[in-house]
Amino acid sequence: xxxxxxxxxxxxxxxxxxDWRPPNTPWMDTPVDMRPGSFIYPGKPKNLKVLELPxxxxxxxxxDDWKLPEDWQQTVLEGMAERLKRYRTFRIFMDTCVRCGACxxxxxxxxxxGDPKNMxxxxxxxxxxxxxxxxxALGRVFGGLAGGRELTEDVIKEWFYYFFQCTxxxxxxxxxPYGIDTAEITMIxxxxxxxxxxxxxxxxxxxxxxxxxxxHLGIQPHGLADTLxxxxxxxxxxxxxxxxxxxxxxxxxxxxxxxSGDFVADPGIYTCMSYMLxxxxxxxxxxxSTYASDGGNFGLFTSHETMKRLNAKIYAEAKRLGVxxxxxxxxxxxxxxxxxxxxxxxxxxxxxxxPQSPVTGTVFENARSTKMTHLMEFTADLIRHGKLKLDPSRxxxxxxxxxxxxxxxxxxxxFEEPRYVLRNVCNNFFEMPExxxxxxxxxxxxxxxxxxxxxxxxxxxxxxxxxNAVKYVQDKHGVNxxxxxxxxxxATLVTVCDYWAPGVKVTGISELVANAMIFEGEKERTHxxxxxxxxxxxxxxxxxxxxx
Amino acid sequence: xxxxxxxLGVGxxxxxxxxxxxxxxxWVFGIxxxxxxxxxxxxxxxxxxxGWANIxxxxxxxxxxGQQKSLPWIKQQKLDNPSSTLGVVGRMALEVLFFRSLLRNxxxxxxxxxxxxxxxDLSLWLGAMAMHWSLLIVLIRHLRFFTNPVPSFVTFIxxxxxxxxxxxxxxxxxxxxxxxxxxxxxxxxxxxxxxRYLSLASDYxxxxxxxxxxxxxxxxxxxxxxxxxxxxxxxLGLTRFAPGVPDGISPLFYGHLFLVSVLLSYFPxxxxxxxxxVFLSPTRNLANNNRAVRHVNPWDYPVKVHSYEEYEDxxxxxxxxxxxxxxxx
Numbered sequence: 001x002x003x004x005x006x007x008x009x010x011x012x013x014x015x016x017x018x019d020w021r022p023p024n025t026p027w028m029d030t031p032v033d034m035r036p037g038s039f040i041y042p043g044k045p046k047n048l049k050v051l052e053l054p055x056x057x058x059x060x061x062x063x064d065d066w067k068l069p070e071d072w073q074q075t076v077l078e079g080m081a082e083r084l085k086r087y088r089t090f091r092i093f094m095d096t097c098v099r100c101g102a103c104x105x106x107x108x109x110x111x112x113x114g115d116p117k118n119m120x121x122x123x124x125x126x127x128x129x130x131x132x133x134x135x136x137a138l139g140r141v142f143g144g145l146a147g148g149r150e151l152t153e154d155v156i157k158e159w160f161y162y163f164f165q166c167t168x169x170x171x172x173x174x175x176x177p178y179g180i181d182t183a184e185i186t187m188i189x190x191x192x193x194x195x196x197x198x199x200x201x202x203x204x205x206x207x208x209x210x211x212x213x214x215x216h217l218g219i220q221p222h223g224l225a226d227t228l229x230x231x232x233x234x235x236x237x238x239x240x241x242x243x244x245x246x247x248x249x250x251x252x253x254x255x256x257x258x259x260s261g262d263f264v265a266d267p268g269i270y271t272c273m274s275y276m277l278x279x280x281x282x283x284x285x286x287x288x289s290t291y292a293s294d295g296g297n298f299g300l301f302t303s304h305e306t307m308k309r310l311n312a313k314i315y316a317e318a319k320r321l322g323v324x325x326x327x328x329x330x331x332x333x334x335x336x337x338x339x340x341x342x343x344x345x346x347x348x349x350x351x352x353x354x355p356q357s358p359v360t361g362t363v364f365e366n367a368r369s370t371k372m373t374h375l376m377e378f379t380a381d382l383i384r385h386g387k388l389k390l391d392p393s394r395x396x397x398x399x400x401x402x403x404x405x406x407x408x409x410x411x412x413x414x415f416e417e418p419r420y421v422l423r424n425v426c427n428n429f430f431e432m433p434e435x436x437x438x439x440x441x442x443x444x445x446x447x448x449x450x451x452x453x454x455x456x457x458x459x460x461x462x463x464x465x466x467x468n469a470v471k472y473v474q475d476k477h478g479v480n481x482x483x484x485x486x487x488x489x490x491a492t493l494v495t496v497c498d499y500w501a502p503g504v505k506v507t508g509i510s511e512l513v514a515n516a517m518i519f520e521g522e523k524e525r526t527h528x529x530x531x532x533x534x535x536x537x538x539x540x541x542x543x544x545x546x547x548x
Numbered sequence: 549x550x551x552x553x554x555x556l557g558v559g560x561x562x563x564x565x566x567x568x569x570x571x572x573x574x575w576v577f578g579i580x581x582x583x584x585x586x587x588x589x590x591x592x593x594x595x596x597x598x599g600w601a602n603i604x605x606x607x608x609x610x611x612x613x614g615q616q617k618s619l620p621w622i623k624q625q626k627l628d629n630p631s632s633t634l635g636v637v638g639r640m641a642l643e644v645l646f647f648r649s650l651l652r653n654x655x656x657x658x659x660x661x662x663x664x665x666x667x668x669d670l671s672l673w674l675g676a677m678a679m680h681w682s683l684l685i686v687l688i689r690h691l692r693f694f695t696n697p698v699p700s701f702v703t704f705i706x707x708x709x710x711x712x713x714x715x716x717x718x719x720x721x722x723x724x725x726x727x728x729x730x731x732x733x734x735x736x737x738x739x740x741x742x743x744r745y746l747s748l749a750s751d752y753x754x755x756x757x758x759x760x761x762x763x764x765x766x767x768x769x770x771x772x773x774x775x776x777x778x779x780x781x782x783x784l785g786l787t788r789f790a791p792g793v794p795d796g797i798s799p800l801f802y803g804h805l806f807l808v809s810v811l812l813s814y815f816p817x818x819x820x821x822x823x824x825x826v827f828l829s830p831t832r833n834l835a836n837n838n839r840a841v842r843h844v845n846p847w848d849y850p851v852k853v854h855s856y857e858e859y860e861d862x863x864x865x866x867x868x869x870x871x872x873x874x875x876x877x
Contacts (some may be wrong), residue, residue: 018658019573021833022745030594052852088603088846089830095596096825099751101743102649102672105656111664120745138750138817145553147748173611177643177650177676178822179831181611213853221863222870291856292870305851312853318855320875340609344843366618366631370839378620383620411609414630415835420622435654435666439613439628465656468664547821 004037005453007499010460015112020105022116027407028129028149028521030117030152032161035263035420037457040164040450043199047208051306053119055197068196073151077134079195079201080127081104083188084135093180094131101180103172108443109165112461117162120172120182126159127189153201156196163189164200165458166237167447168301168333169406174439186448196360199302203449206298210310212475215260221247227263231273238531240523243280246320249287253358254499255318256286257372258329259296262508268490270529271330271508275375278510281519282387282436286327292317297333300341301449308345311337315346318371325355326372330508332405341414343370360385374408376417376485379513383424389518392427394525397535399428400512401479404441405486410512413439418485418509425516430477432513436469444484446492458498459492467500474501481505483512552611554753557759558807565806568581570799577802577809578782579791585809597824601853606845608838611831613652615797631837640833644826645674678729682722683758685709689720693783715770723766730759750818757811764804774798 002008011124023030045056057067069075084091103120105111110118114350117123125147133148142148149155170182193199195409206216213220219227228245235243246252262272292313299307318326328338343349352371355364362381364373382388402422408414415438417489422429436442444451445462473479482497482504484490497504515528526537569577614625626635626644635653642648655669692698710718734755737747768774778794779801785791815821827833835841860867860874867874 014656016662020656021741027745045618085603086606088600088605088828089609092600092825092828092830095600096819096822096829098819099743099748100650100672100821101740101746102653104742104746106654111656116742116745119742119746125746136817147750170611170653173831174613175649175652175654177642177647178826179649179829180609181609181831184609184831212859214859220866221872222866223871225870252871291859309851309853312851313856316853316856319766339838341607343838343846344607345848348842362619364618365840366616366837367839369842372839376573380622381619384619410613411610413612413614414618415615416622417618433666440652440654465664468662472663478616493851 002433004035007456007460007495009037010205010457012499015460015464016259018111019114020110020134021114027116027122027125028144031154032158034157034161035457038165038455039161040200040202040452040454043197043201043204047201047204048199050208051204051309053197053199053204054195057197057372059543065301066157066198068153068156071258072156072196075195076130076151076156076192079192080131080135083191084131086186087184089184089541092178093124093185094128094135096178097121097180098178099127100177102175102177103180106172107182108167108169108171108445108463108465109458112445112464113458119157119164120176120180123162123166123182124180124185125164126155127166127185130155136482150282156193156198160193160198163193163255164450165455167406167443167445167450169443169447169498170410171440171443174410183448187300187304190301194303200449201451202454203301204299206449207302207306207310210294210296210298214289214291214313215263215297216298217260217264219260219263219293221290222294224263224288228272228276228288231269234529234531235273235277238527238529239277239519239525241277241280241519241521243276245276248289248291250321251323252285252287252321253324254284254286255292255314255321255326256288256329257292257295257314257326257334259331259334259487260298261331261491262319262329263293265487265491267494267505267507267511267530268487270511271490272512273529274508274514275329277514277517277519278379280461281517286357287321287323289317289321295328295338297334298336298449300333300337307337307341311342312346314338314342314372315349315442318349319351324353324366326352327355327375327378328372329375330485330487330510331409332488334487335414336407336411338370338372342372357381359387368410374412374414374417376414376421376509379510380417380420383421388513390425390513390516391518392425393518393526394516394534394537395426395512398426398481398512399430399479400426400479400481400483400507401430401432401477402437403432403444403470403482403484403489404437404468405484405489406441406443406447408485409439409441418483421509421513422483425512428477430473430479432469432473436465442466443467444486444492444496446488446495447488451488451492459495463492463496466493467496470497470504471501476502479504481507483509485509550747550749551752554749554756557753558756561810562760562803562807566799566803566870569802570804574793574797574802575791577799577806577847578793581803581809582786583791585812587811589815592813593821593824595819596816597828600825600828604846605830605834606847608834608843609830610834610836612836614748616836630835631840632835634861636835640827641759643832646675647680650676671732675729675732676737678725679733682726682729685722686720686762689722693780694787696780696784717769717773723762727759727762727766730755730762734759746817754814754820757807757814761804761807761811764800764807768798768804772798772800774801778864
């Protein structure tokens with residue numbers, strides 16, 4: 001028997017019984033259904049203590065008593081008041097919504113679950129109803145008729161349920177006529193919950209790890225060195241190339257930062273191996289850092305302050321090591337933090353130089369203040385200048401589609417760089433339908449700290465729109481791989497594809513680059529970086545046949 | 549409840565204006581209330597906008613809806629992902645004048661029980677464009693009551709708007725468009741289950757108010773054929789701060805005017821502030837030049853971090869054993 005945290009527990013035909021009609025009871029009178037598989041477990045006290053966060057305690061989501069602090073209502077209302085004064089976004093988004101409903105069926109969680117409180121507008125109304133009651137004249141006078149309601153413990157539970165059922169993907173904000181950004185609402189909502197000590201462990205444990213040890217997974221420095229050496233071994237086996245592993249190297253030209261998911265999770269590790277190969281082949285003077293060993297930042301899913309606390313390491317380490325500039329690997333939310341928050345929070349990085357490719361001489365003017373360049377910008381520039389020797393036919397057995405990750409799409413707009421790279425390293429590239437890519441891309445269903453198994457039902461439901469689009473190109477074009485430049489995607493879309501489009505594997509873009517690259521002094525390439533035989537290459541096919 | 553209360557409310561307000569004036573309180577509903585409403589409208593709106601403008605924008609978080617500016621050979625989508633002030637002005641103009649984001653609207657559907665499809669859905673965009681643009685033209689047309697001589701652009705718009713040359717006085721195209729658009733917006737709010745579910749009384753109130761104003765205006769012009777000269781005398785008096793109540797104005801007019809006054813006073817305290825609000829929305833009105841130009845958070849404060857020194861102190865032995873360079877032995 002499978003359990004609610006396993007995909008097999010859910011039948012596809014059941015999840016596909018989509019009913020988008022709301023229930024008969026008004027939403028304010030509809031209680032939350034806290035069923036296993038739809039929520040994430042609370043943050044453990046030890047993690048809250050590491051970060052010195054309020055109200056560390058043992059509790060369970062299904063408990064009646066969440067052990068809130070005594071003056072919790074005042075804490076929340078004061079927290080709201082403070083944020084209404086600090087964030088123009090929050091105030092404007094509370095005031096201007098006309099409830100036109102354009103956002104409703106744009107949310108992957110609403111499409112997949114039909115739960116009306118997953119319509120972005122209602123997710124915001126969860127907060128807005130309290131705002132009206134306590135911060136607006138009409139709400140004070142007219143109460144419920146003006147859409148206001150009392151702040152009760154049930155409201156807090158509802159906030160918890162639905163603010164951890166939003167992946168902060170910002171798809172709804174593309175369609176909103178006022179640009180109301182639910183990610184901003186959810187971020188503030190989670191901050192308010194945090195004031196009461198309400199966190200999910202899947203987020204707050206990585207945050208505690210990252211704070212103490214430098215990365216979300218809690219890999220200690222010697223462990224990271226071992227991991228990279230292990231990868232170097234696999235690289236040599238696949239390519240015959242011996243790569244260097246520069247760690248905490250002072251005076252290197254470039255500090256390379258990537259999400260820690262690339263260090264351990266399959267298929268992220270192949271992306272990580274590809275970075276190492278790329279830098280080796282180009283002879284780039286770079287270094288890994290053990291202290292800043294995660295570009296990912298689950299602080300983004302916790303609070304602005306936590307985000308800043310974790311992100312501070314990157315510039316601090318760049319300064320300590322004396323590098324010239326920073327290069328960032330394939331990650332989604334990391335790039336939202338780097339692109340939209342890092343310079344403001346922890347800059348100015350006036351001790352660094354404007355990024356310049358040591359290979360092509362290209363100056364990355366678009367990063368002249370932050371001093372941090374995206375690996376896909378860097379790689380696209382290399383290919384454009386003919387600096388990579390590529391044999392895309394090595395990827396001919398791959399029919400690939402590209403998933404735009406939410407944050408690079410809607411917080412940066414990095415659409416063409418990855419596509420340019422993909423087209424140069426793969427001969428068979430197929431786009432998913434246009435309403436599911438680029439700025440309209442669908443979330444993997446596990447972003448913003450929701451990528452655990454505890455909420456498997458919601459991940460599968462939320463992953464349906466993406467999985468369904470993958471299935472479409474699988475059926476139409478025989479697509480067998482999905483490329484994504486995001487570590488969370490590389491972890492969560494494996495589950496989503498296995499469930500909704502079985503047979504489609506997930507890969508990073510750099511992995512396809514490395515598999516297509518012709519390295520100086522390489523051995524005959526019969527196996528890819530996954531150490532799988534490459535069809536049509538050398539004796540690989542024979543090897544496969546003899547296996548039968 | 550959500551529909552009935554606002555409907556009765558608007559009806560009651562209309563009657564209040566009408567009966568009040570009929571009972572001889574023309575100066576209240578013709579002079580006092582309009583002045584007060586205008587003061588509330590202007591004062592409230594200024595208060596609102598200044599209030600918003602005084603709240604900092606700590607982070608630059610535009611929603612990017614097109615290709616970024618990066619390498620010179622990659623074509624940037626300058627309007628959907630602007631990196632300059634000019635681009636932002638363009639993006640905002642598209643948003644404010646043509647409801648760019650609504651134009652993207654799609655409708656999700658499940659086909660064959662297992663395929664999701666997203667079709668273009670322009671109905672909300674059309675309804676919103678029709679309502680807002682016709683409202684603007686109706687407002688401009690009304691300038692002829694407040695000006696003497698009437699500016700030529702008002703006359704021009706009026707003549708163009710009356711191109712159908714139907715009825716006496718002529719029925720304006722925008723009158724019909726406004727009514728139909730409002731009726732559609734009301735219809736979709738009631739008929740689409742999700743939209744109905746999330747609608748508040750205040751959403752219906754705004755629609756009923758506008759419908760009430762439009763209907764009473766139509767009635768005044770085409771059925772009641774009210775004394776336009778007297779109405780203009782009243783309006784001009786108001787603009788010249790020499791108010792007076794001329795004879796011969798139908799009480800119906802005061803019902804109409806009272807609803808307008810209610811709308812003006814209600815505007816700054818309701819969702820109708822989306823009109824100025826959209827200009828200040830940080831996901832739309834900021835350039836995506838984040839990595840090129842530093843954005844400053846005015847309330848930034850130092851946070852507690854785990855410094856490299858603390859980190860090395862805790863892990864030095866392990867680092868040394870693994871051959872990783874350290875600062876202090």
